[in-house]
Amino acid sequence: MTKEAARYFVSRLVTTVLVVFGAMLLLFSLTTIVPGDPATALLGPQATPEYARRFIEDMGLDQPTYIRLAKFFGNVVTGDLGIDVISGRSVSAMVWSVLPSTLILTFSAIGLAVLLGVPLGIFAATHRGSVVDHVLAFTSVAFIAVPSFVVAIFLLLIFSIWLDWLPVLGAGREGDFWDQARRSILPIVSLSLAWIGFIARLVRTSMLEVLGENYIGTSRAYGLSERLVTYKYALKNACIPTIAVLGVGVGRLLGPAVLVEIVFARPGIGRLVYDAVTSRNYPVVQGAVLVVVIVFVVINLIVDLSYSAIDPRIRRGTTSQSQAK
């Protein structure tokens, strides 16, 4: 790794850490802004004064803010996200037990979006102005615009209720892969539709731009087959903006994923957060949100760094090293 690349890596790492710290600060400060006394806010009106007092002592809520902040940071760094006041379980355990389910959903959705979106985009770019191109343009906007949970509801109505092709709700029986897979189809499709449209459009635009570049002209001038030019050369160039978008996409999908999980009654971070929010279980909310943020930010970092694997200009620094001619 060259010096420039190392410097880039470090600066991205620092930014990432800063962002995570900022998020932690934000989440923590929310508890301090809570109107009224923190215990009632966190426990809800059901707490007896006795319980509240013990709770305050246990959680150290009576100590000055900066000490609480320090403790909070310390805890998070060691992986302790606190205790769920209602069930007594560790928040970390709760979050980690449902996180995989949400991540699988999100990644599958993106995977599907790439699988379908990229070829569609290439087709639209190479068949510009055709019927398919126009249809794709319109439907992709349609899918991008409509919220995923609305799509989820429609798919639910059509495929589960009216046509009865797919099972309706839940994540399926433990250990039965096919059952779980079948029940994942609709949620994954709901989430991915918007991204299929988005990626298809992005790929189309990038491809068109790339296909007009001089270096593609060179390839054509040397008689390289249109297939080679499109799929080996142009595609690689067009990938770069797409990958940028994918990194952000995983994070952006976490919001809709929450809603889709609820529509399909699947366990996952969404369910967890929703239940916690409705029962005013703030430690769980805080823990879950923090994990989500960290996952999002880390994925962004990985994607950013993986650029260098694809674009050699970044890997070896952006300055060209001129040597003896």
Add this chain to the structure above:
Amino acid sequence: MNALREALVVLRRVCVTFAGGTGFIIVLAVLAFALFAPWIAPQDPDRLDVLHRFAGPSAEHWLGSDQLGRDLFSRIVFGASVAMAVALTAIAIALSTGTLLGVLAAFLPPRSERLILILFDVILSFPNLVLALAIVAVFGPSTTIVVAVAAITLAPNFGRVARAQTLTLRNAPFLEAERILGASGWRIVVHHVLPNILGPLIVLASMDIPIVITIEAGLSFLGLGVRPPLASWGVLIQDGYQFLSDSWIPVVVSSLTLAIATLGFTLFGESLRDAVDPRIGRER
């Protein structure tokens, strides 16, 4: 005024395309519903008529009635008001605070600028619904919270755009001339910087409308958004979803409304962006 004429030219360019024209019509319809709801809605949206729950479409209830016998069509019309009120308020707040911070960031020394940028990054690092949930968990659901969350989520992007635009302007010769003439910083910003950066900000604002509508609908769908008696489309969808086994009409109708509205605003926003962006001739 010159600006008005320019706006009309852009509008014409938008409406000429199929996508833009369709979007514009939908936008107008939604705005009309929102503004003139009391006159358009045939009935009081909160009027209960429990004897006629889940009624199908009829002369009395154009789109049928919901689980409490309330007229669905009227509720949808008033839902438009809620959606628009929330969206426009949130965007107004986001636009002003974001632009202020962004322009400020462009003029401040690098240390302070970096701080502002990190603030933007932190906010952007939260998937917006998740941030909303965190805030609702602390403060409890309310319409104000929805507006606040939407505004917070959108402000950083306005900030970034404002900053980028201001930076390109900062070294423009006419600004230098003004400075030499002794104009104060404030005057420069208000009279010269703002009008020039307004364009991309307005485009961004119009493209953000469907995003806010979606955030609000999502939160309301979870029951964490607007509180009754206000009924937004999200609430209608949740109601319809809960009572799916009794009738599929409410959920379909309200979902379709939300879908069409977001589609329309998105089409319009994108058309607007294309009409304003000079580069557009190249691709299509």
Add this chain to the structure above:
Amino acid sequence: MTEPLVSIRNLKLDAATSRGTAHILRGVDLDIGRGRIVGVVGESGSGKSSLASCLLGLLAANVRVLDGSIKFDGVDLLSLGEGQMQAIRGTRVAMIFQDPMTALNPLFTIGTHLIDVIRRRSPKVARRDALARAEEMLRTVGIADAALRLKAYPHQLSGGMRQRVMIAMALLAGPELLLADEPTTALDATVEAQIVSLLQALRRNISGSIAFISHHLGLIAELCDDLCVMYGGMVVETGPVADVLGKPMHPYTSALLACEIGDDREGRLVSIPGEVPDPISETQACMFAPRCAHAIERCRGEVPRMRTAADGRKVACHRFEELA
């Protein structure tokens, strides 16, 4: 004399622009002899680059051939389908482009670029052998550390080196016709000189013909056998380079020479008065007439045809006999 490799007759090219139809080539006649280096010189807008694109059959979407023929080794290229043209590109005809910065794909190594060209001719060749050949060619074009350079990416090379790579690519294609479209225009003067001497040295390696397009008369004088002067979408004069430059027959050629050579008798910079012709204009006159010191009535009303002047020389001027 044997049949020329390329024989262009009455080539007319139109482009649809927002201002109207631009007549890029207005009836070009040109011969490229076998094994000869032909220099095509002209100002920007004379149509010389479009001529090269035409030979490759790679015209922009808004450009179309109105009339004429391009005979390449007896076959009219304009009558060939896309598939047949593609078979010719990179094998029988190759091109060196003007801007080496953008002509190479930044995401692929030099090696990959070269191997793909090698595989056009020999699809089954093993990667190792292809790399060896590529390396050798890089050395031939004067690139030190050839093995290292094969693994390099375009942005790691200087402009001069990138152009050498492009020359290597062209040579590897082993074409019968090599088109060089202003290959040195984007390079600075010292590098330009190096590339030119490289091309001279490589003459022996190139068995085919070369069409060297440039606006730099001096370069062409050094490098080429034959000269073709273009103006306003037409060829105005052709012939062996020494003859044409020694005794130009077309007023434009003389004017061009005067500019290149430098000062007039009073020591001032020489330039040609007037403006570059507008490709949109539909004029039925000699394109150079508005700027020509020797123009007469006939020049403004009638398009001059290419006529044989002397052995191997052709001129398109109504008055060339008198002016000679």
